[in-house]
Amino acid sequence: xxxxxxxxxxxxxxxxxxxxxxxxxxxxxxxxxxxxxxxxxxxxxxxxxxxxxxxxxxxxxxxxxxxxxxxxxxxxxxxxxxxxxxxxxxxxxxxxxxxxxxxxxxxxxxxxxxxxxxxxxxxxxxxxxxxxxxxxxxxxxxxxxxxxxxxxxxxxxxxxxxxxxxxxxxxxxxxxxxxxxxxxxxxxxxxxxxxxxxxxxxxxxxxxxxxxxxxxxxxxxxxxxxxxxxxxxxxxxxxxxxxxxxxxxxxxxxxxxxxx
Ligand SMILES: Nc1ncnc2c1ncn2[C@@H]1O[C@H](COP(=O)(O)OP(=O)(O)OP(=O)(O)O)[C@@H](O)[C@H]1O
Numbered sequence: 001x002x003x004x005x006x007x008x009x010x011x012x013x014x015x016x017x018x019x020x021x022x023x024x025x026x027x028x029x030x031x032x033x034x035x036x037x038x039x040x041x042x043x044x045x046x047x048x049x050x051x052x053x054x055x056x057x058x059x060x061x062x063x064x065x066x067x068x069x070x071x072x073x074x075x076x077x078x079x080x081x082x083x084x085x086x087x088x089x090x091x092x093x094x095x096x097x098x099x100x101x102x103x104x105x106x107x108x109x110x111x112x113x114x115x116x117x118x119x120x121x122x123x124x125x126x127x128x129x130x131x132x133x134x135x136x137x138x139x140x141x142x143x144x145x146x147x148x149x150x151x152x153x154x155x156x157x158x159x160x161x162x163x164x165x166x167x168x169x170x171x172x173x174x175x176x177x178x179x180x181x182x183x184x185x186x187x188x189x190x191x192x193x194x195x196x197x198x199x200x201x202x203x204x205x206x207x208x209x210x211x212x213x214x215x216x217x218x219x220x221x222x223x224x225x226x227x228x229x230x231x232x233x234x235x236x237x238x239x240x241x242x243x244x245x246x247x248x249x250x251x252x253x254x255x256x257x258x259x260x
Contacts, residue, residue, distance in 0.1 A: 032189065039208065143164065147178075218246070
Protein backbone atom coordinates (compact mmCIF):
# COMPACT_ATOMS: atom_id res chain seq x y z
CA UNK A 1 0.00 0.00 0.00
CA UNK A 2 1.20 3.50 -0.82
CA UNK A 3 2.58 5.49 2.11
CA UNK A 4 1.31 8.96 2.78
CA UNK A 5 3.87 11.76 2.72
CA UNK A 6 1.77 14.88 3.30
CA UNK A 7 -1.74 15.40 4.62
CA UNK A 8 -3.73 18.60 4.80
CA UNK A 9 -6.96 18.64 6.77
CA UNK A 10 -9.34 21.59 6.82
CA UNK A 11 -6.61 24.08 5.96
CA UNK A 12 -7.76 27.69 5.87
CA UNK A 13 -5.74 30.81 5.18
CA UNK A 14 -6.70 34.41 5.74
CA UNK A 15 -4.60 37.47 4.94
CA UNK A 16 -5.11 41.02 6.12
CA UNK A 17 -5.76 43.26 3.13
CA UNK A 18 -6.47 46.99 3.47
CA UNK A 19 -7.30 46.49 7.12
CA UNK A 20 -9.77 43.66 6.46
CA UNK A 21 -9.32 39.92 6.70
CA UNK A 22 -9.57 38.15 3.34
CA UNK A 23 -10.10 34.42 3.13
CA UNK A 24 -7.70 33.08 0.51
CA UNK A 25 -8.00 29.32 1.14
CA UNK A 26 -11.03 27.45 2.40
CA UNK A 27 -11.21 23.92 3.75
CA UNK A 28 -8.34 22.37 1.81
CA UNK A 29 -8.19 18.61 2.32
CA UNK A 30 -5.71 16.49 0.45
CA UNK A 31 -3.04 13.89 0.88
CA UNK A 32 -0.01 13.11 -1.23
CA UNK A 33 1.54 9.65 -1.40
CA UNK A 34 5.26 8.98 -1.39
CA UNK A 35 6.70 9.09 -4.89
CA UNK A 36 3.78 11.02 -6.34
CA UNK A 37 4.03 14.03 -8.62
CA UNK A 38 1.00 16.28 -8.29
CA UNK A 39 0.02 19.57 -9.90
CA UNK A 40 -2.08 22.38 -8.54
CA UNK A 41 -3.88 24.08 -11.39
CA UNK A 42 -6.11 27.13 -11.25
CA UNK A 43 -6.67 30.64 -12.46
CA UNK A 44 -4.45 33.50 -11.40
CA UNK A 45 -5.05 34.59 -7.80
CA UNK A 46 -6.92 31.44 -6.70
CA UNK A 47 -4.35 30.72 -4.00
CA UNK A 48 -2.02 28.15 -5.60
CA UNK A 49 1.21 29.77 -4.38
CA UNK A 50 -0.28 30.32 -0.95
CA UNK A 51 -1.14 26.63 -0.75
CA UNK A 52 2.37 25.64 -1.89
CA UNK A 53 3.90 27.94 0.71
CA UNK A 54 1.75 26.38 3.41
CA UNK A 55 2.76 22.86 2.36
CA UNK A 56 6.43 23.94 2.54
CA UNK A 57 5.97 25.43 6.02
CA UNK A 58 6.73 28.96 4.75
CA UNK A 59 3.26 30.28 5.61
CA UNK A 60 1.34 29.32 8.68
CA UNK A 61 -2.25 28.27 8.00
CA UNK A 62 -4.93 30.25 9.87
CA UNK A 63 -6.44 26.94 10.92
CA UNK A 64 -6.31 23.26 10.00
CA UNK A 65 -3.76 20.50 10.25
CA UNK A 66 -0.71 19.92 8.05
CA UNK A 67 1.46 16.86 8.49
CA UNK A 68 4.61 15.58 6.84
CA UNK A 69 4.98 11.83 7.46
CA UNK A 70 2.59 12.19 10.37
CA UNK A 71 4.50 15.07 12.01
CA UNK A 72 2.91 18.48 12.27
CA UNK A 73 4.64 21.06 10.04
CA UNK A 74 5.26 24.37 11.78
CA UNK A 75 8.23 25.79 9.87
CA UNK A 76 10.26 25.25 6.68
CA UNK A 77 12.71 22.36 6.63
CA UNK A 78 15.28 21.01 4.25
CA UNK A 79 12.97 18.04 3.60
CA UNK A 80 10.88 20.30 1.34
CA UNK A 81 12.69 22.66 -1.02
CA UNK A 82 11.05 25.40 -3.07
CA UNK A 83 12.04 26.01 -6.69
CA UNK A 84 10.98 29.29 -8.26
CA UNK A 85 10.37 30.52 -11.78
CA UNK A 86 13.29 32.96 -11.57
CA UNK A 87 16.07 30.59 -10.51
CA UNK A 88 17.42 32.77 -7.62
CA UNK A 89 21.07 32.06 -8.46
CA UNK A 90 23.86 34.23 -7.12
CA UNK A 91 25.35 35.97 -10.19
CA UNK A 92 28.83 36.35 -8.69
CA UNK A 93 29.19 32.66 -7.96
CA UNK A 94 30.00 29.96 -10.50
CA UNK A 95 27.49 27.20 -11.26
CA UNK A 96 29.40 24.81 -9.01
CA UNK A 97 29.63 27.35 -6.16
CA UNK A 98 25.91 28.10 -6.42
CA UNK A 99 25.12 24.43 -5.83
CA UNK A 100 27.77 24.11 -3.11
CA UNK A 101 26.30 27.10 -1.30
CA UNK A 102 23.02 25.25 -0.79
CA UNK A 103 24.98 22.39 0.80
CA UNK A 104 26.82 24.46 3.39
CA UNK A 105 24.30 23.76 6.20
CA UNK A 106 24.76 19.99 5.64
CA UNK A 107 28.10 19.98 7.46
CA UNK A 108 29.90 17.96 4.76
CA UNK A 109 33.67 18.06 4.24
CA UNK A 110 34.81 20.32 1.38
CA UNK A 111 35.47 17.23 -0.71
CA UNK A 112 32.07 15.64 -0.03
CA UNK A 113 30.36 18.93 -0.75
CA UNK A 114 32.09 19.23 -4.11
CA UNK A 115 31.38 15.60 -5.04
CA UNK A 116 27.71 16.00 -4.19
CA UNK A 117 27.39 19.25 -6.17
CA UNK A 118 29.16 17.77 -9.21
CA UNK A 119 26.99 14.64 -9.07
CA UNK A 120 23.75 16.65 -9.26
CA UNK A 121 25.09 19.04 -11.88
CA UNK A 122 25.95 15.98 -13.98
CA UNK A 123 22.45 14.65 -13.40
CA UNK A 124 20.99 17.78 -15.00
CA UNK A 125 23.54 17.63 -17.84
CA UNK A 126 25.70 20.56 -16.80
CA UNK A 127 29.06 18.83 -16.34
CA UNK A 128 30.65 21.12 -18.93
CA UNK A 129 29.43 24.32 -17.27
CA UNK A 130 30.67 23.91 -13.70
CA UNK A 131 32.87 27.00 -13.77
CA UNK A 132 30.63 29.28 -15.77
CA UNK A 133 28.63 32.10 -14.20
CA UNK A 134 24.82 32.33 -14.35
CA UNK A 135 24.93 35.26 -16.82
CA UNK A 136 26.80 33.02 -19.29
CA UNK A 137 23.95 30.48 -19.33
CA UNK A 138 20.57 30.33 -21.08
CA UNK A 139 17.39 30.52 -18.99
CA UNK A 140 16.91 26.75 -19.33
CA UNK A 141 20.46 26.08 -18.13
CA UNK A 142 19.99 28.44 -15.18
CA UNK A 143 16.86 26.57 -14.19
CA UNK A 144 18.83 23.30 -14.42
CA UNK A 145 21.35 24.77 -11.96
CA UNK A 146 18.47 25.66 -9.65
CA UNK A 147 17.10 22.11 -9.97
CA UNK A 148 20.55 20.64 -9.20
CA UNK A 149 20.88 22.95 -6.19
CA UNK A 150 17.50 21.83 -4.87
CA UNK A 151 18.10 18.10 -5.47
CA UNK A 152 21.64 18.14 -4.03
CA UNK A 153 20.09 18.77 -0.63
CA UNK A 154 18.27 15.44 -1.14
CA UNK A 155 14.87 16.71 -0.07
CA UNK A 156 11.93 14.35 0.09
CA UNK A 157 9.81 16.91 -1.67
CA UNK A 158 10.46 19.64 -4.23
CA UNK A 159 7.85 22.38 -4.41
CA UNK A 160 7.84 24.06 -7.79
CA UNK A 161 6.11 27.38 -8.39
CA UNK A 162 5.69 27.66 -12.16
CA UNK A 163 9.29 26.55 -12.65
CA UNK A 164 9.27 26.60 -16.45
CA UNK A 165 6.90 29.50 -17.10
CA UNK A 166 9.70 31.88 -18.13
CA UNK A 167 11.11 29.46 -20.72
CA UNK A 168 10.28 28.95 -24.39
CA UNK A 169 8.19 25.92 -25.38
CA UNK A 170 11.10 23.76 -26.58
CA UNK A 171 13.19 24.36 -23.47
CA UNK A 172 10.13 23.78 -21.32
CA UNK A 173 9.42 20.42 -22.99
CA UNK A 174 13.07 19.43 -22.66
CA UNK A 175 13.16 20.28 -18.95
CA UNK A 176 9.86 18.49 -18.33
CA UNK A 177 11.46 15.33 -19.75
CA UNK A 178 14.58 15.89 -17.66
CA UNK A 179 12.42 16.28 -14.58
CA UNK A 180 10.67 12.97 -15.25
CA UNK A 181 14.01 11.19 -15.63
CA UNK A 182 15.33 12.73 -12.43
CA UNK A 183 12.14 11.91 -10.58
CA UNK A 184 12.40 8.28 -11.65
CA UNK A 185 16.00 8.08 -10.50
CA UNK A 186 15.78 10.06 -7.26
CA UNK A 187 12.16 9.21 -6.30
CA UNK A 188 11.66 12.79 -5.14
CA UNK A 189 8.09 13.92 -4.61
CA UNK A 190 7.18 16.89 -6.77
CA UNK A 191 4.39 19.34 -6.11
CA UNK A 192 3.98 21.67 -9.02
CA UNK A 193 1.98 24.88 -9.28
CA UNK A 194 1.26 25.68 -12.89
CA UNK A 195 -1.00 27.58 -15.27
CA UNK A 196 -0.13 25.16 -18.02
CA UNK A 197 -2.67 22.37 -18.55
CA UNK A 198 -0.34 20.52 -20.91
CA UNK A 199 2.44 20.52 -18.32
CA UNK A 200 0.10 19.28 -15.59
CA UNK A 201 -1.11 16.34 -17.73
CA UNK A 202 2.39 15.52 -18.96
CA UNK A 203 4.03 15.35 -15.54
CA UNK A 204 1.44 14.51 -12.91
CA UNK A 205 -0.01 11.45 -11.26
CA UNK A 206 -2.86 13.65 -10.06
CA UNK A 207 -4.04 17.16 -10.84
CA UNK A 208 -5.81 19.27 -8.21
CA UNK A 209 -8.14 21.81 -9.83
CA UNK A 210 -8.71 24.92 -7.74
CA UNK A 211 -11.55 27.41 -7.66
CA UNK A 212 -11.06 30.99 -6.54
CA UNK A 213 -12.55 33.36 -3.95
CA UNK A 214 -11.87 31.69 -1.67
CA UNK A 215 -9.39 29.18 -3.03
CA UNK A 216 -10.55 25.59 -2.70
CA UNK A 217 -10.04 22.28 -4.43
CA UNK A 218 -12.90 21.63 -6.76
CA UNK A 219 -11.79 18.38 -8.29
CA UNK A 220 -8.93 15.90 -8.25
CA UNK A 221 -8.13 14.22 -11.55
CA UNK A 222 -5.87 11.14 -11.57
CA UNK A 223 -3.92 11.00 -14.84
CA UNK A 224 -3.98 7.30 -15.57
CA UNK A 225 -1.51 7.26 -18.45
CA UNK A 226 1.79 5.38 -18.45
CA UNK A 227 5.04 7.36 -18.63
CA UNK A 228 6.51 8.51 -20.96
CA UNK A 229 3.40 10.29 -22.22
CA UNK A 230 2.68 11.34 -25.77
CA UNK A 231 1.24 14.86 -26.00
CA UNK A 232 -0.35 14.08 -29.36
CA UNK A 233 -2.06 10.83 -28.28
CA UNK A 234 -5.84 10.82 -28.05
CA UNK A 235 -5.72 9.68 -24.40
CA UNK A 236 -3.58 12.71 -23.56
CA UNK A 237 -6.05 14.95 -25.40
CA UNK A 238 -8.85 13.33 -23.42
CA UNK A 239 -7.34 14.52 -20.12
CA UNK A 240 -6.54 17.92 -21.55
CA UNK A 241 -10.13 18.31 -22.68
CA UNK A 242 -11.41 17.14 -19.31
CA UNK A 243 -9.41 19.93 -17.64
CA UNK A 244 -10.36 22.53 -20.27
CA UNK A 245 -14.01 21.61 -19.58
CA UNK A 246 -13.41 22.29 -15.88
CA UNK A 247 -12.54 25.86 -16.82
CA UNK A 248 -15.25 26.18 -19.49
CA UNK A 249 -12.56 26.65 -22.11
CA UNK A 250 -13.32 23.81 -24.51
CA UNK A 251 -15.08 25.74 -27.23
CA UNK A 252 -12.15 28.13 -27.58
CA UNK A 253 -9.72 25.22 -27.73
CA UNK A 254 -8.50 25.93 -31.25
CA UNK A 255 -7.18 29.36 -30.36
CA UNK A 256 -5.65 28.47 -27.02
CA UNK A 257 -2.14 27.40 -26.09
CA UNK A 258 -3.70 25.56 -23.16
CA UNK A 259 -2.45 28.10 -20.67
CA UNK A 260 -4.92 29.56 -18.22
N1 LIG B 1 1.58 37.64 1.80
C1 LIG B 1 0.35 38.02 1.41
N2 LIG B 1 -0.33 39.01 2.05
C2 LIG B 1 -1.57 39.38 1.67
N3 LIG B 1 -2.25 38.80 0.64
C3 LIG B 1 -1.62 37.82 -0.03
C4 LIG B 1 -0.30 37.37 0.31
N4 LIG B 1 0.05 36.37 -0.54
C5 LIG B 1 -1.00 36.20 -1.38
N5 LIG B 1 -1.98 37.06 -1.07
C6 LIG B 1 -3.30 37.15 -1.74
O1 LIG B 1 -3.84 35.85 -1.79
C7 LIG B 1 -4.51 35.63 -3.02
C8 LIG B 1 -3.95 34.39 -3.70
O2 LIG B 1 -2.60 34.65 -4.09
P1 LIG B 1 -1.65 33.52 -4.67
O3 LIG B 1 -0.36 34.15 -5.05
O4 LIG B 1 -1.61 32.38 -3.71
O5 LIG B 1 -2.47 33.07 -5.97
P2 LIG B 1 -1.98 32.24 -7.24
O6 LIG B 1 -3.11 31.34 -7.60
O7 LIG B 1 -0.66 31.59 -6.96
O8 LIG B 1 -1.82 33.40 -8.32
P3 LIG B 1 -0.87 33.47 -9.62
O9 LIG B 1 -1.26 32.32 -10.48
O10 LIG B 1 -1.24 34.77 -10.24
O11 LIG B 1 0.54 33.40 -9.13
C9 LIG B 1 -4.34 36.91 -3.83
O12 LIG B 1 -5.50 37.69 -3.66
C10 LIG B 1 -3.16 37.57 -3.19
O13 LIG B 1 -3.26 38.99 -3.30
